[in-house]
Amino acid sequence: MTGSVRRIKLGSQGMEVSALGLGCLGMSGGYGPPKPEEDMIKLIHYAVNSGVTHLDTSDLYGPYTNEILIGKALKGLERGSVQLATKFGIKSLVGEGEICGDPEYVRACCEASLKRLDVDYIDLYYIHRVDPRVPIEITMGELKKLVEEGKIKYIGLSEASPSTIRRAHAVHPITAVQLEWSLWTRVHEEEVIPTCRELGIGIVPYGPLGSGFLASGPKLVDGLTEYDHRQYNPRLQGENLEHNEMLFDRIHKIAEIKGCTTSQLALAWVLNQGFDVGPIPGTTKMENLNRNIESLSVNISVAENDELECIASIDAFKGGRLPPAILAFSNVETPPLSS
Template sequence: MKYRTLGQGLEVSAIGIGCMPMVAGGNIVYGEANADDAIETIHRAIDLGVTFFDTAEIYGPFQNEELVGRAIRGKRDNLVIATKFGFRFEGDQITGADSSPANIRRACEASLKRLGIDTIDLFYQHRVDPSVPIEDVVGTMADLKAEGKIRHLALSEAGEQTLRRAHATHPITALQSEYSLWERGVEDGILPACEELGIGFVPYSPLGRGFLTGNFRSRDALGENDWRRQDPRWSEENFDANLAIVDTIRTIADRNGASVAQVALAWLIAQGDHIVPIPGVKRIATMSDSVAAADLELSDADLAELSAAVPPGAAQGDRYGERGMRMVRL
């Protein structure tokens, strides 16, 4: 495994693992999942040198952190565990954004308990809360760091100006936002700001929620309760058009003797030394395929061909529905 450094000297494996799909049922379903398989997948990833694992209290909610906690028990050393806060709950129902100091502290304590760890390595604000100044959010996170409860501060889906204000308050280690061959919006402003400020960038959904693996040729492959059925890019009106993106990637994958997913991930890794994608996985086979992308070096010609063939805006449909789009790039 190769390794990279995010901001503030935080070293992680060049590819991390998005743990969100690992819980069966819950509020976000990406196909069938099995807890035993997921835990075995995390163990195998650690054996392969993966050190970076991403979860959040909202996944499940709560169940995903508990699963990750079980998986890393006795294997905690040298791992970088990332989780996220930023929502309020009534029972297990999410009722809205909440980055008030009290809720940040509640979330931190609860995540530490569910994960079974003493310190959260990378603590993200999951979504910007317009009702709480980012300076106050970062101030509370800095207090948690001073208390030894978190090691590094991070944001998710923050806009460029919010990121700059946050970093001016306390150094930010990483920004996590959606980035892939079919979602390149961060290239305008956000990625350059991260590079300028020395902030690592962590692309989530680097494989388009599975679309860019090339394993889906029809929406019929999705279960009735699969979250992707509400994803505009997976909709009936956009699905076939977006398959053209997959076919372009497949041409280059075949040329390199690699999988479609590996080429999509290798393209991302090549966009900057501070970029560490976290493909979501739940089985050993998928994880092993994605992790191998860290060793795939595409030629300059391959990279240029991909960038030109799938330019910003090439994907048909928004990346979220209307409600989700209102919560990003704030």
């Protein structure tokens, strides 16, 4: 029996998802070594049966192994009960990295993801990062064909600039834009989010707990392993960390007064941003998933919201939100179609 997590309409093309999703990256690495497959399948089944039906993955995660894991988990679920999102476009993060938006690559990635996931269609297919070499219209043209062929239902963009969003949307309606959004990172509120709302595009915040900092605070750093990419996050180093710890403590005090955890307060703030917002916090632990679901019941007053936004203003947390090499792939512009 599916749980009572509320549903939201994502974008204006008919897609509906659970207001709270599940980011699956950490199950296959990224934040440490991969977790036991059997445990992760149980977690996914528990999430879906609890009403968290929006599952987010990518061909990059693993790479490839996370999609295989999700595919195995889907075998024990009714396909129509899950909104499956995956991504393509990042060929490599080694060295300077490599992004590709060529039509042939788009199609090859989609076919490969369908095979690994062992499904007939992908609900939401994202351009993980936009290729600065290829006009966005070219990449979108191939995605539009995949929609027409029934291989994907809806198209999304991740970490895209306002102008790229507009150009892509003109080729085929964009259903969702995935971006980093939390009390930890609010930079997209200036241009990207207003653009999405003007065009009727849903917003899917990843990292709604600030890469875990808004859950654990500075002690997060003590548990990072050599496999955890967060060790390279500028906000978790040196003087930046000392400054950011003070902000965490102020948010933590508000949570204590409310009788909830800091992570629940931070997630509730994101959930409170609108009915077009569906965050996808990742976890590999049942207790964290339950805690996240409980955040749906945390009410934030106008006064509390104002206080939180005062503490965590757009430039409050010090340091880049992502390592420079990864940040370089965000909000890039593509050449005009005529060039």
